[in-house]
Each structure stands twice: as structure tokens, then as C-alpha cells.
Amino acid sequence: MKKKIVILVCSLLCTACMAPEKIIEMQGISTIIGFDLLDDNTYKGTISLLQFDRKEEKTSVTLSAEGTTSKQIRQKLEEQTSHDITSGQLRTILFNKNMAETGISSFLDTMQRDSIISSLIFLAITDNAEETINNTNYEEYPEMGSYIYQLLDKHEKKEMLVNSNLHDFITTLNEIGIDPTLPMIKNSNGVAPFIDGVALFKEDKIVGSISLINTLYIKLFTNNKAFLGDITLEIAAEELEKRGIAQPLPKSDIYKITLHPIKYKGNIEIKNEELVHLNATISVSTLEFQPYTSLKNKDSLNKMELLIGEALNNKFGHILEELKNLNTDPIGIGRKIRSIRKYSHLTDGDLRQIYPALKIKPNIKVEIKRTGSVD
């Protein structure tokens, strides 16, 4: 008897917690949702739903609706289909660039609170979310949501992006002294959408962008096992001459060199209130010289290392200038300053004031570990 009561109680408890029935073919499974800002705080939401009917040629359906909040948009989308729209397989949220300019944190807040939406969902910025989702070029995937998910997932897995998912974005946003970034997706006619740079944020508003390759300077200091990507530099011939590095036989005005980073180590060093050193060491192997240059000589190798380091520092300096102008701090220099005890009282507002005036000295060292390695 006791046993039966226990089973009964357990079963009642179980049923009370049970989620409502969601039979797969009854669901309108959304994989991507995009938001565009119309005028006067009206937004347009577009979703892509998987379409399972084999008789239909299309494997997805896209729906759009207008509304003032994301939940209202959802309610209106619900009216357009016989399926229940669910977010359980939602993988990506796209924001129109014009919307990101006015701030997206209010949208993200409701997403974050929705238990159905994973906090590892990807966020991305695009020029026009509706058109991106309606694009019919999505490689071999059944619909746009799966394609963009794979696109972002590939970059995320290889640590090519700085921040890309909801959790990352919100933690970086709420942390004092560091600003989030998001991938930008470019949509053009006749080709599948592709990643075209990384958007820089100040708070939750987009202020600018840098190319994906240039994010390596950010990743050097924020992530210690990121994929930096190959670095290609152009070096003027006269520089080589001036330093006495062996000249290659076919003369050329500009030499191009591609380096493959093996490992790296970055460190933000706070010298004092006004001066910050960004120290980094990158071990590289050389992949390609255009035209061919021999680096057999150890002396010229060392000189080459210095030269490359200078070129990188030079480029990094320009990027830092731009970041200071935009007053956005994706590297987290403010965070590092604040981690020192005597500056720990600084608020977000204080850091924003200090940052543009800060003297930041890039100090990247390059070590050529291997030349002419064969894979």
C-alpha cells in the first residue's frame, strides 16, 4: 500500500512539472529570427520555419510581422501559421544595423529570460534582416537559419570571433571596462550571406566595425587560445635594404610575407594612469614570401623579426587610435585598469572619460620559429 502511494505521489509530481505536449510535426520550428527597425519604435520581425512536407519543394517558410515588442511580433507571427511557433531550435538572432545603433539590450533581456531560448544562441548584425532571411542561397542546408548557424558555428568553434553568443554578449556588456563585439553578416544578391567584419559596440549601441582579420589584435589580449589567422604584411623594399636583410634576386618594390602564428601570449601592462603597454609575443612560422626571399641567415632573421614586429605595431597603433576615437574598448583595457586596487573605485563613466585620453603603446614581438616548414 505504501509503495502504491509513493508511486502515485511521484506520478502526480511528475505530471505537474511536465511541459505541454509538443509533437514535432505540429511545431513551427524557427531556426532564425531577424529584427528590423521601421520608424517610430515599430519593429519588423522575420522568422524562418522548417517545412517538413516532402511534397513541397521549399524546405522552409519565412514569415514577417510588425510590432512594437518582440513578444507582440511573435504573437502576430503566430496568427499567420497553423503550426505552433517554437523557439526550441532557435540558433541565431539577427539585428538590423540601424536597430543596433539605438541599442539592443532591451531585446536581449527578454531573450535571456526566456528559458526556451538557449543562452548560447548566436547574435549577428546585418544590413537588412528580412532580406537576409529571405535570401534563397544557403548552400546545401535546408534553410537560411541552418546555414547561418553553421557559418557562425564554424567561426565560433575556431575561436575566430571575439563574442558571438547571447551569453558572451550580455556578460561583456554588463562588465565594467570592456565592450562587446558581434559578427556582421553581409547579404548580397545571388550569393549566400557571409561574415563581413566585426561590429564594435559602445554599451549596447553599434559604433563602428573592423575587419575579421584585424580582430587578431583584440584576440591577442582577450582570449589566450584563439585562432589568430594567418597574418599578411607588406614591406617596402627600401626598408629591407636599409636594414641589410638579404635581398631576393627578382627585384620588387614591395615584399609580401604571410606568417602563420603558432602560439602567442598577450598581456596588458598598466604603467600608470596615463600609460598602458600592450605586450604580446607571437611565435610564427613563415608560410610565403612574394617574391621569394631566403631567411637562412640568423642575423637577417632577427632583423626580419624586428621589422615584422614594427609593422604589426604600426598597424595596431592605427586600430587603437580608431578605437579611442569611437570610445569603445573591446580589448578590456578599462577592466584591467580597474583590476588594480588603487583604481578599483573607477566607474563605467570614469573609464569612458579616461579612455580616449589614454596613451596606449602597442608592443608586439614576433619570433620566427620556423621557416620553410613542410606540412
Next chain:
Amino acid sequence: MTDRHNNDNFPGYEKIKSILNESPDLMCRKLEVGQVGIHIIFMKNLIKPEILNEFVIKYIEELSVEYLHYTYLMKNIPIEEIKVNLEEQEVISSLLNGFAYIYFLDEKKAIIVNCANPIERSIEKAETESLVYGPKISFTESLTSNVKIIRQNLNDYNLCTDEIKIGERVQKKVRIVYIKDIANDDTLQTLKERFEQLKTDNISDSSVLAQCLEDNHYSLFPQFILTELPDRFIYSILNGRIGVFIDGSPVGIIGPANFFSFFESTEDIYLRWSLSTFIRFIRLFAMVGSIFLTAIYVAAMTYHFELIPSKLLFIIGQSRSQVPFPPLLEALLLELLIELLREAGARLPSKVGQTMGIVGGIVIGQATVEAGLTSNILIIIVAFSALGAFSAPIYEMGTAVRIARFPIIILAGVWGLNGIIFGICILMVHLLKLTSLNKPYLAPLYPLRMKDLQYFLIRLPHHFYMRRPLVNRPKDSIRLKERLRNITDLDEF
């Protein structure tokens, strides 16, 4: 004893005839040698006429008259098994077992001699359990030949074969087989007590006996191993288990059994260790998959589509799109169909059975998918489940797995993954509570015996097996004393 001699205990022909309801098979050969009248009573079709003619009738007729009396004949008749001092009931049951009853009319005394001619199958290859390697011999319906097979393969003077009789109406001989200096006394005692408590009219087969001896009669899971392979029987006995034979059944009972012993096959010993370990894992994995895979499909389709990887989602969604039933009904329908196929296949003669498999597997499977009644993903899952259930080397365990699947599927259909977890909890509680001859069923996992894991979960090269598994509590747990003595650290193994 002596008073029974004086009592007129031995029934005459007329009395026997009336007790046996005037059976037409009952024969009485009336001999008169000199002055002595002798009746030889027997059942016509149960005896071997050659023995009766040669060693009973001819022998008696050739005796000179002065020897022709009860005492001499009892001592000298050239037949190996005779019975004297019998109760009336025993006389009758012996007659029915093929004995001949020699009754001295004057002395009113009788002896009973064995002329039995039991019907016996010759020893053949095992049918329900098949091995690729290893001995192919199997037990037969005859208790004596089964014991003979064991004796022949296990030449150990400590091998005991205790005889018990069970059954009120139909008495059957039962042998308890064990090795005296290995088998645990408590377990043996428990088994013997179970036999004492066993009150039954008739036990038709050893599978019935095993069910009567079980600790928990309501459990889904078998608590004794049933095998028709002598090598498996011997292997178990050598590891400290106890075997039971019953007359008339070609299947031996082995106990105490634990859950994992149903997934080991003697082939694991014959094959190389690497393959055996791999196969054991496959069997366990198949069993778990067989119980839970369909249930997980039902739960995922009904409640948790979020769990499906996005690449799989589209394929599954497409295959489900035309199905008119909810996933629970779809799964139950297909599972029942497979069970039906199996049952129909088992009842048919083997040649028709094969056709049945093809018809069922291909035609029905293909047709149901094309008709849109089930999704083809489910067909794959159900087929895997069916295969998984059949991969258990002991057929009984396969049937238990097949049955255990259904409540879990229903739980999954009603409460989703919560239901499956709920099912797992109940299943685990049950398995943890279950015992076989008072030994824990889930050993060596619970109670955890690290040293025994090598016997049940994996199979190491043979030189590691210098002890017997401790879960059976053998009296003598060391198998290779000399080898072990040379190794300094005994606990290493």
C-alpha cells in the same frame, strides 16, 4: 524392517491391476518352476523385452528349484538395480517407471528389478544457444545422460549430485549439482530449503522449476540462468554456482545468477580477450539501447524536439510529417508489429519462418513507411531494439528486455524524458532490491566489488583469472594456488 517382511505388504496381480485401473499394458507372466509359482508383472511398453527375457525369465527358469526363493533371487539376480522392502505406492510408481515386479506366490514376497527402456533422444547440437566456437554438445531430456555428460567433462571427486524428488502426483527426480569445496554452503542450504518448501503437483520443465524457486516471483527479470550447454553449466559450477537438473528437461538451471551473468556467454572465454570484451560491451550497450531507444524517440518527438541536433531535425521532421498518429501510438504499433512477427516466426516451421522474416521485415516495413503510417527513422530504431533484445546470450533475458521496453515507452509518451527517468528509477530500485538465492542481483556493481568487475564487465587475458568471482562467495576462491604463490602481491589480482 523385519515386521514389514511379515506383513502381507506386497500386492498381488489382481490388486495391482485394480490400482492401475485395469490398464491393458499391464502384463503378468506366470511362471511355474517345480512347485514354486512366480508372477512377473510389468508394464508392456515401458520395459526392455531383451532384459526381461534374458536376465529375468531365462535366469529364473534355469535356476534349480532349491535356489528358487526370495532371498537367493534378491541376492543373485543379474540386474544392476533392484528394490526390496517396498510400500505399495512405490511398487506402483516403480512399475510405471519400467521396473518388473517379481512376486513369489508362496512366500508372498517380491522384488522389483529395473528393466526400464526410457525413450531418449540422442545427444545433439544445442538449438536455443548457439556458439561459433566451443563444444557443440547439448543436454538431453534424460537426467542420467545429463549427469553423465557433466561427470565426463568434470572429473572431480568433489562433484556432488544430490538427488531430491519433487511433485505430489508426478514425481520427478531432481539433481542438485555442485562442487563441494567450492560452492557456498549458505547458498546450497537456501536452495535446499526452497525445494523443501516447494509444494507442487507437477513440474513439467526446468523453466517451471526455476520460476518456482525464484526469490521474487513478480519480477520481470529471470533469477536463474537456464542453459542447454554443458560447457556453460560446468563453467558456472566451477565458479561456485549451483546447478539443478530435473528429469525430462534438456535445460539446466544455474543459480545464483546476477544481472551481468546473463550477458556473458562461454564463447567469451573461447574467443580472444580483446574481442570478448568488445562483444560484452556491445551486448550491454544493445540491451540498454533496446530498452530505452524507442522511448527516447517517443519522448523527443512528443516533448523535447529541442534536444534533436539541428542536422538530424530536418530528416526526422520530414519522416514524421505524413504520420497520422502521435509518436506514442506510432511506436507502440510498430513494436507490437515486430513482436507479432517474432511470435509468428517462432510458431512456424523453420522453412516457412524464414519467408515470414523476409515478408515481415521488408514488405511490411517498407509498406508501412510508404503508406505513411510510421516514419522510417522509427523503423530503424525498432529494428535496432529488436536486435538488441536478441543479442542477450540467455533467451530469458532477451524476453525480459522486450517486456521492460513497453512500460518505458508508455512513460515516455505520457511524461517525456521525466517519464523515462522515472522508469529508470523504478527499474533501478527493483534491480537493486532483487536477489537470486539471497545474493544481490546487481553484483558486482552493487555491492561494488572492484575485483569482480573483470569477470562480468570485461574479459582479461586468462592468466589474470587466478581467483573465482567473489560474488558467488566460493569457499575456495583461489583457482591457481601455485601461480598465485609466486606473485608477491596477492591483492594485485
